[in-house]
Amino acid sequence: MKHIAIVGAGLAGLTASVLLTEAGYEVTLLERHKTPGGRIRRVSAMNGETFIDWGQHLMLGAYHHTLKLLDRLGTRNQLLPVTEATPFVTQDGKRRPYRIGRLPAPLHALPGLFHLSQLSVKDRLNLGRPMLAAKIQSRLRPVKLDRTTALDWLRRHHQTPAAIRDFWEPLALATLNTPLAEASALLLAVVLSKGFFARRTDAQPLLPTGTLHDLLLQPALDRIRRKNGRMLANCRVTGLEFRDGGAAGVQTAEAGTIRADAVILALPPWALEPVLKTSPALSKLGRITTDFEPSPIVSLELWYDRPWLRYPYAGLLGTKAQWIFNHQANGSGGGYRVSVVISAADDIELPREAFLETVIGEIRRYFPEARGAKVARHMLIRDFRATFRARAGLAEKRPRPETGIPNLFLAGDWIDTGLPGTMESAVKSGFMAAEAVTKENPGMFHGRSL
Numbered sequence: 001m002k003h004i005a006i007v008g009a010g011l012a013g014l015t016a017s018v019l020l021t022e023a024g025y026e027v028t029l030l031e032r033h034k035t036p037g038g039r040i041r042r043v044s045a046m047n048g049e050t051f052i053d054w055g056q057h058l059m060l061g062a063y064h065h066t067l068k069l070l071d072r073l074g075t076r077n078q079l080l081p082v083t084e085a086t087p088f089v090t091q092d093g094k095r096r097p098y099r100i101g102r103l104p105a106p107l108h109a110l111p112g113l114f115h116l117s118q119l120s121v122k123d124r125l126n127l128g129r130p131m132l133a134a135k136i137q138s139r140l141r142p143v144k145l146d147r148t149t150a151l152d153w154l155r156r157h158h159q160t161p162a163a164i165r166d167f168w169e170p171l172a173l174a175t176l177n178t179p180l181a182e183a184s185a186l187l188l189a190v191v192l193s194k195g196f197f198a199r200r201t202d203a204q205p206l207l208p209t210g211t212l213h214d215l216l217l218q219p220a221l222d223r224i225r226r227k228n229g230r231m232l233a234n235c236r237v238t239g240l241e242f243r244d245g246g247a248a249g250v251q252t253a254e255a256g257t258i259r260a261d262a263v264i265l266a267l268p269p270w271a272l273e274p275v276l277k278t279s280p281a282l283s284k285l286g287r288i289t290t291d292f293e294p295s296p297i298v299s300l301e302l303w304y305d306r307p308w309l310r311y312p313y314a315g316l317l318g319t320k321a322q323w324i325f326n327h328q329a330n331g332s333g334g335g336y337r338v339s340v341v342i343s344a345a346d347d348i349e350l351p352r353e354a355f356l357e358t359v360i361g362e363i364r365r366y367f368p369e370a371r372g373a374k375v376a377r378h379m380l381i382r383d384f385r386a387t388f389r390a391r392a393g394l395a396e397k398r399p400r401p402e403t404g405i406p407n408l409f410l411a412g413d414w415i416d417t418g419l420p421g422t423m424e425s426a427v428k429s430g431f432m433a434a435e436a437v438t439k440e441n442p443g444m445f446h447g448r449s450l
């Protein structure tokens with residue numbers, strides 16, 4: 001049986017580990033932290049009384065690879081479709097509901113868009129233009145589209161400043177974690193054509209009933225262990241071992257050298273760089289990471305003394321807080337918790353008090369029903385490197401899982417999945433890397449197909 005070393009127990013590394021152990025390989029998963037999950041890890045909250053996710057995550061029905069993984073793990077039923085309308089709340093306190101229509105695709109998107117009454121009727125009708133162009137241009141002219149910023153592309157499709165401010169910018173921040181002025185038009189078009197304008201079920205928002213640890217991480221680890229795999233936690237990979245010009249194992253700070261027949265580096269670009277720097281054989285590969293810059297997300301977790309939010313989640317327009325999620329509705333997290341998300345938060349280093357004061361003030365202003373409720377506890381989560389910045393011109397630079405170095409592969413949400421830095425991209429990259437391992441090493445294949 002052949003041995004694969006997989007570096008990084010984030011979603012990408014865990015997916016590759018599940019698939020390869022199921023296919024009959026012996027897998028060692030190496031994780032530098034004591035807990036698995038990377039950016040979807042759990043953290044202890046309320047003085048250890050409960051666990052919450054390292055930042056709120058929302059999924060879509062279009063996350064086909066993630067759903068396939070959940071089917072393998074048997075936990076898909078822990079992911080609930082949000083069937084209620086999502087309100088966009090504006091400064092005047094009005095709630096403008098966005099709901100997926102009952103019509104067949106792509107018409108299901110239209111009633112929802114038409115109810116966005118923060119926009120003029122003309123602006124609402126015009127939203128259809130980029131939606132239609134997205135489908136065609138992302139297929140026919142992907143390279144040209146990627147070199148264009150989403151802002152330029154939207155302007156070319158007759159989007160007014162009001163439509164950009166009140167619809168497109170919040171959408172780009174939520175899905176690409178990158179402002180429109182920088183973002184790739186191709187990635188925005190992919191979001192529109194795979195999510196909003198694909199099948200009705202693809203546009204369906206999905207929320208976990210508990211933590212992502214319970215949904216994905218623990219079941220994945222249990223599966224890996226049952227199938228001849230192991231995870232070494234607190235084990236940082238510092239470099240690679242080579243034999244005959246190919247990867248032959250990893251060097252670790254804590255467990256010395258671990259030999260393997262192939263290595264998958266399932267790391268974000270900023271964690272990959274120090275590993276690649278350690279060997280001249282990897283210098284060419286090292287250069288690819290320099291084009292990728294991180295984009296931050298701030299999450300503010302607020303525990304209230306009483307329930308007040310009526311929706312599973314809501315969008316806020318014209319505020320620092322962009323989305324607010326209700327954990328009373330899906331039962332996770334303990335107490336009356338809401339999670340506030342601020343994507344591409346360039347002011348991430350503001351003092352904690354400034355975030356608290358601004359966001360709690362905004363909630364009171366936008367939701368009169370919150371005015372009588374008191375914040376009993378809070379927790380501020382700042383992730384400086386939540387995703388890669390989905391900049392225009394990056395598509396051609398995203399690497400394939402095959403590195404050109406025998407037996408060395410890449411995975412992670414930033415590789416060439418064609419998707420923004422999301423859970424779906426990470427899982428898809430895990431599928432791609434596992435397939436590349438089995439394809440490049442047909443003699444190594446001992447089990448059933450992926």
Ligand SMILES: Cc1cc2nc3c(=O)[nH]c(=O)nc-3n(C[C@H](O)[C@H](O)[C@H](O)COP(=O)(O)OP(=O)(O)OC[C@H]3O[C@@H](n4cnc5c(N)ncnc54)[C@H](O)[C@@H]3O)c2cc1C
Binds near residue numbers: 011013058
């Ligand atoms: C706050 C926040 C909110 C988000 N919201 C959403 C959302 O709503 N929807 C969505 O789809 N996505 C969202 N994302 C993005 C999503 O979480 C990521 O795209 C995905 O989890 C990335 O997984 P990954 O495996 O590629 O990388 P990572 O999760 O970064 O995994 C890499 C792993 O490698 C380990 N590692 C690093 N260096 C070494 C080393 N030298 N040796 C050993 N191990 C090492 C790290 O500790 C880590 O565990 C969000 C992310 C954040 C942070």
